[in-house]
Amino acid sequence: MSETGTIMNRHIILSNKLLVALSGISTWTSRDGEYTYEKHNYHISKPYLEQKWTKSAIRQFLAYVSLANPEGHIYFASEEELSKLIHCSVRTIQENNKSFEKHGIIQFQRIWGEFLDIHICDYTKEVRDLDVTDSGEVSSRTGYTSVWHEVMGELFKIENINELRLALRCLLLHEKEVHVQQLDEAILSYDEIKGFLPKYIGYKKAIKQLTDNLSNIFHISCLESKEMVKELFHRQTKKRPSLMKKLAKPFALSFEIMKSDDSRLIRDKERGETMIHWFEFKKTARNYLAVDKAGINQKDLNTLSDTYGSSVVKEGLERILRVFEQNEYGHRLHILYDEFKSEPYQFVKKRIHSLYLSKSALM
Template sequence: MMSLVLKRHTLIANKLLVALSGVSRQTKRDNTYYYEQHAMGIAKNFLNIKWTKSLIKQVLAYMAKCDSQGRIALMSEEELAATIDCSVRTVQNNNKALEEHDIIQWDRLWGEYIQVSFVGYLENFLDLHKKDQDDVPADAATSIESVLDKYHSKSGYTSISDEVIYELLKVENINMLRIALRALYAYESEVNVKRDTEALLSYTEVKNVLPSYIGYKAAIKKMVNRLTSIFHVNVLEKDDCVKALFEEKQPRKSTIEKIKDGFILSFNLVGPFNSKRQKQLEKVQAERLFEGFKSFFKQFGDYSIKRTDIHALVHEFGLDMMERTIDSSKSFIKELFLHEDPSSLRKLVHEMESNLFMYMKKIANGYYQAKINAL
């Protein structure tokens, strides 16, 4: 059974990561009361539903498949079930539960194929709110990044690479999955935003999102040590907390509060899994690729493509797929030119000149699907 082909990078609201991981029962911080559900603006329907392992994975898969308006035009229930490791019946029951709680809408097209749309996608799943009604385009954007400046965010959002999503969908223990989602939220907040070198979760922070039967240190340590396919994890206890976080750094007030627990989990994303950093590098490298292709193509014709479309392509398929796409396009043009097939060459050049973005997307999509199915 084939796995679902997911987007290269998925934006997920921090408040959704919090809701899926379990809203913290801790209400007092720094001698003030802090209610996470209110501070993050989590809607009641996301709190009222019982988030099982398969439900969490199904929502993650939908997030990693939907377009910039939160819609999935066509999806196989069988492929989804195989990807999140559950039965088709479970997928169907989950869809009913999500619809009953006004989280998704869905319709059966035929057989195993359905279409899905998130309810209030921008507000509930990306935490994006319109700055001005007149500034927001009515039709679907090429990518959500292209309209981000038209919105403001309350709790922020996290960009997650497809490698990380696939690893999350493999996690077999729901409490491991909850910790991983919490760690991703902490990483966005502390590393990507505050520029710390690692994300830190204290024993209190972890314990208060887990069921009471699993919230003891030995069990937590065992679970996080099984997340090494996603994170570099260090467990700091007692004196280690003080030495690592006081002597080597200048901790902020929030870090000092965590140290008091005497048990801290330190997370760093493995290798290229930092989606935000990866996207920045991909933008620059993709622009260079297209500059090189334009120099090659000018002997046959002239095309135009927006920088935002270049970024959308590389973010959707990855730099390696774009390199293959451009190389194969060059080879195809050369082959037609050398074999003196002017009719086919003119047709190809015209297709590229008319809409290079759609041409490249069609070719890259084929390579990307083959790559995912080979995993």
């Protein structure tokens, strides 16, 4: 946690079209015998096409998304702390902000000294790729990728811009092929790699060098021997009809994000744990509170889990129980009863949030 109280989100949601824009729009247009253009297929907006995505600009915008609240706002952001987070100078932070604002990507205002109020423009549309209809229905054109905050921290450390671009593409493809299509691993073909990386990187030795520094995020293999390709073909050809086209050239990358860093796996596991903690809380709290009448719905439990983590939720619920068990508030205890009864979710969230802040301050 920073001195300003700004904390990275645990699960960082990035629209797939944003990952395409940041990693470099592919020049490889021929797919399955047809011409296709990523900037059209992913509906990438003009500001993101015109912005020059340098290494520092990519990392800085990823930092903003990581720190922003659900409305795309970052309050009281420190330029000094941002520079430390993404490993660049304060001057670079300032220059990138000017460029982002010029292109209509962010709006920012200097509050005092080094502290800024930052708002990501069209956050719901550009970062989350969500479209809300008049009837209130929410839909996504291109989908999204969920990134674990520790993986984002590793991205901030990458010094080579092409390694960073490759990492972002791998995250995108892993989401599409492993989580959506439920394949064992994702495969990035030689043509796909050459499509979004500069021409001077478009040969096997250079690409293999880029993968060396990504081993702390992905289990990654270079498919170039006959034995490896043959084994993969027999194992996945039924699940993956397009495999033959992926392996048309004698080189490809096979990769899978480490299980301990997979945001979706972590999220699903913690949501299950949080539900158990809530049931345990209700079982004991019946002695003190009307928990059956004033419950918390599944959506709000998921929000608590995703925002704070199941272990913090558990500790927060245990602390709430101790307050009632030990009658620490004396004659004022009835105020807490009434507060819980009227707004159970806000009552629980406020105390878990306070606990989370205190723990983050020690990190």
